Amino acid sequence: MTLSASDVKRIADLAYIEINDNEAKEALDQLSGILGLIETMQTVDTSTVEPMSHAQSVLQRLRDDEVTETDQHELYQSIAPQVEADLYLVPQVIE
Amino acid sequence: MFNASLKQLSIQLAEKKFSSAELTTQFLQRIKQLNPEYNAFITVNEEISLAQAKAADKMIATGQAGPLTGIPIAQKDIFCAKGWLTTCGSRMLSNFVSPYDAGVIERFNQAGAINIGKTNMDEFAMGSSNETSYYGMVKNPWDIAAVPGGSSGGAACAVAARLAPAATGTDTGGSIRQPAALCGISGIKPTYGLVSRYGMIAFASSLDQGGPMAKSAEDLALLLNVMTGFDPRDSTSLQRDAEDYTQDLQKPLAGLRIGLPKEYFAEGMSRDVANAIEKALIEYRKLGAQTVEVSLPNTPLSIPVYYVLAPAEASSNLSRFDGVRYGYRASSYSDLADMYRKTRAQGFGAEVKRRILIGTYVLSHGYYDAYYIKAQKLRRLIAQDFTEAYKQCDIIMGPTTPTVAFNLGEKSGDPIQMYLSDIYTSAANLAGMPAMSIPIGFGDKNRPIGLHIMGNYFKEAQMLNIAHQYQLVTDWHLKSPV
Numbered sequence: 001m002t003l004s005a006s007d008v009k010r011i012a013d014l015a016y017i018e019i020n021d022n023e024a025k026e027a028l029d030q031l032s033g034i035l036g037l038i039e040t041m042q043t044v045d046t047s048t049v050e051p052m053s054h055a056q057s058v059l060q061r062l063r064d065d066e067v068t069e070t071d072q073h074e075l076y077q078s079i080a081p082q083v084e085a086d087l088y089l090v091p092q093v094i095e
Numbered sequence: 096m097f098n099a100s101l102k103q104l105s106i107q108l109a110e111k112k113f114s115s116a117e118l119t120t121q122f123l124q125r126i127k128q129l130n131p132e133y134n135a136f137i138t139v140n141e142e143i144s145l146a147q148a149k150a151a152d153k154m155i156a157t158g159q160a161g162p163l164t165g166i167p168i169a170q171k172d173i174f175c176a177k178g179w180l181t182t183c184g185s186r187m188l189s190n191f192v193s194p195y196d197a198g199v200i201e202r203f204n205q206a207g208a209i210n211i212g213k214t215n216m217d218e219f220a221m222g223s224s225n226e227t228s229y230y231g232m233v234k235n236p237w238d239i240a241a242v243p244g245g246s247s248g249g250a251a252c253a254v255a256a257r258l259a260p261a262a263t264g265t266d267t268g269g270s271i272r273q274p275a276a277l278c279g280i281s282g283i284k285p286t287y288g289l290v291s292r293y294g295m296i297a298f299a300s301s302l303d304q305g306g307p308m309a310k311s312a313e314d315l316a317l318l319l320n321v322m323t324g325f326d327p328r329d330s331t332s333l334q335r336d337a338e339d340y341t342q343d344l345q346k347p348l349a350g351l352r353i354g355l356p357k358e359y360f361a362e363g364m365s366r367d368v369a370n371a372i373e374k375a376l377i378e379y380r381k382l383g384a385q386t387v388e389v390s391l392p393n394t395p396l397s398i399p400v401y402y403v404l405a406p407a408e409a410s411s412n413l414s415r416f417d418g419v420r421y422g423y424r425a426s427s428y429s430d431l432a433d434m435y436r437k438t439r440a441q442g443f444g445a446e447v448k449r450r451i452l453i454g455t456y457v458l459s460h461g462y463y464d465a466y467y468i469k470a471q472k473l474r475r476l477i478a479q480d481f482t483e484a485y486k487q488c489d490i491i492m493g494p495t496t497p498t499v500a501f502n503l504g505e506k507s508g509d510p511i512q513m514y515l516s517d518i519y520t521s522a523a524n525l526a527g528m529p530a531m532s533i534p535i536g537f538g539d540k541n542r543p544i545g546l547h548i549m550g551n552y553f554k555e556a557q558m559l560n561i562a563h564q565y566q567l568v569t570d571w572h573l574k575s576p577v
Contacts, residue, residue, distance in 0.1 A: 008452070011452050011455050011456050011459070012452060014455050014459065015410060015439075015451050015452060015455040016414075016417070016432070016435040016436050016439055017436060017439045017440050017443070017448055017451065017452070018433075018436035018437050018439070018440035019440065019448075027448075027449065027452060030449060030510055031449070031452060031453060031456070033510070033511050034402060034449075034453055034510060034511065034514075035453075035456075037398065037399055037402065037511055037514070038399045038402055038403055038457075038466065039399075040395070040396070040399050041396065041399045041400065041403070041466075041469050041470060041473055042465075042469070044393075044396065044473060044476070046469060046472035046473060046476070049472040049473075049475055049476060050472070050475060051468050051471035051472050051474075051475065052471050052472070052474045052475035052478060053301065053471055054287075054301050054331065054527070055286075055287035055288070055301065055478075055525075055526065055527020055528075056287060056288050056331065056333065056527060058288075058331070058333070060330065061327070061330065063327070072194070075194045076194055076420070076421075078194070079190075079191065079192060079194065079421045080419070080420050080421060081418055081419070081421075081422075081423075081424035082424070088419050088420055090419055090431050090434065091428065091429075091430050091431045091433075091434055092430075092431075093430075093431050
């Protein structure tokens, strides 16, 4: 699998990271090298192997449907970049 | 007092040789004196540390002290601690004063331990040299031209340079064991699920595990007694009966079967490391252990598998850093998407961006099966290698790292060379099994060498016993660079 600089820009776009043409070119070399390393995985036949997503095969715990969190929005919003009227402020999205 | 074990410190506190306030002040002064050279700490907060010390002194005076009461512990800056700047080594969290305590921090607070400061680390724990920190590189106290290892490089440096009696670390692919080896200290990554991940800033959630870093196995056992335990706020925390990790320390090793994976000893290990391992094995044979050759045939796959799974999980975990609820936000932007893009471009460093891009790519449409699912299947094969090997041996030993500490700047321009330094450590994370490193001597340029001791699930007490028995007959763990 070979990558192009435009692939790198598309991936960066998906990841919401701004990247200019020079940075994309530099990233291309490094990402291609890393993907080359990763490619060695394909030499092993795994057609009969089940994927392992976690070290311990435990079931997700359930809990009683009770309120356990207290309202601490003032504390949590005190460290937010921009807050007004108890709301997190972001640039306008709807005209 | 700087070279004392945790047990010795606890006895001296109980006997009123010094108070916790005096002990804490001594370490704070030492940090003030030596940290400008090593850069092991990102944040020191004398006011909070001393207030905790005074509270600990009251616990001691009223007979409520436990084994760690009054003892300063350096906390990796990945653990959220209420009222403390918690940066995770990143510009993204350069203004993040945590509003809550991580599960691990709560446990140390309840034990009456003192938070002596937040240690430097690779940004979001992504690195093997501590060079990716936004707060500058950490120096190896044995040789300031060398890296301390990473990502828990500040923690390893702090313990080695005796800036703290002990420290916490986290280990996703070797981040406790590799810096412990390169700085000549002891460190253990427990079985996945034993230490709460609540409030431990996530890198790759199915691999991340917190653990202690200290001078000796005995100290690690005392720390593990405090750090482990069920936490309902961590969905992968294990519900198990509490275990006393000091209980087996004194057991003799006669009859112990040490497995030596032939793949580890085949190639890639430098001569000085190989010599030190051979000497350590001679000590173990004297202690009554026998060695058997075992095989971990999928060892070469652990790095490629790790560098699919860890970036994939990281790209998902780090999507939360968007400049909205906390942390850094770019100062100028045109719209919401531009705010996200600029915030993340400016807030993350090069290595973190590289891993997010890799992770985004391997999870993207059309590549998910070829990369992510493939890696998860190979992960099972790697874990099965260990299960098979443990039918022939009780424990596995080998080198923690292929070489002694490399020089600062030597590998920072070549990500793949950097990644390959995790060759011996990342398999334990993929399998979720415990593994530790203890100092066993010095190699090239008089830089430390670590012995990697790996065990089956929940064998921590036995591993600490095996490490402790070695430390009873050797003194590598007592050596300090300053």
